Amino acid sequence: MRTKHQIKEAMFQDPVFNATDHAFLKDRDYTIVEDPSAFSMIDDTTFLFAPHLEWVHLAKALEGANPSLCVCGDIDGFISDDSIAKKTSEDVHRVLRDYTDKMTWKAMPDFDGGHNWCFFLCIYWLRGQEGAEDDENMEHRTMTALEDLHL
Numbered sequence: 001m002r003t004k005h006q007i008k009e010a011m012f013q014d015p016v017f018n019a020t021d022h023a024f025l026k027d028r029d030y031t032i033v034e035d036p037s038a039f040s041m042i043d044d045t046t047f048l049f050a051p052h053l054e055w056v057h058l059a060k061a062l063e064g065a066n067p068s069l070c071v072c073g074d075i076d077g078f079i080s081d082d083s084i085a086k087k088t089s090e091d092v093h094r095v096l097r098d099y100t101d102k103m104t105w106k107a108m109p110d111f112d113g114g115h116n117w118c119f120f121l122c123i124y125w126l127r128g129q130e131g132a133e134d135d136e137n138m139e140h141r142t143m144t145a146l147e148d149l150h151l
Contacts, residue, residue: 013038036060044068044126051121055088059095066102070124074107075100077120103127 012025013033025032033041039061042048046067050058058072075096104127108118 011038011041039065042067048072051117055096056092059092062099063095066099066126068126070099070103071108071121072124074120074122075124076105100124 009031011031011033013035014021015035017025017032022032042061042065044066046065047069048061048067048071050061050070050072053061053072055073055078058075061067062070079093079096103124105122105124108121108123110116110118
């Protein structure tokens with residue numbers, strides 16, 4: 001992960017990490033953060049990789065935070081799906097809508113061809129600001145970085 005891109009620090013958190021997961025990550029000098037303290041570490045410099053994270057937990061991760069890059073489920077699809085959305089609180093919807101209002105997004109590309117882990121996932125990045133890099137160029141750089149990371 002650190003071979004091509006400068007990454008200051010990589011932190012991992014999952015409540016179901018087992019001893020093998022811990023050993024694998026520690027052998028690579030990655031930091032494991034115990035639940036729930038990882039949520040407070042998310043800021044605008046964070047790449048939040050949260051594929052298939054339950055919506056209530058994603059909302060908790062995004063509340064008060066604006067990770068500049070996020071891989072997660074299709075937030076707009078979730079919000080517009082009445083059968084699922086009715087089962088969650090309005091606070092969850094508000095947090096997710098507030099986040100997507102600031103972001104540009106695209107469905108994750110199919111890297112492997114066929115059914116794989118990135119089905120129904122999207123990548124979100126901060127919408128370009130006046131005088132900043134345009135969204136099309138940012139989209140290209142984001143997708144290239146993801147391919148380089150071999151996600």
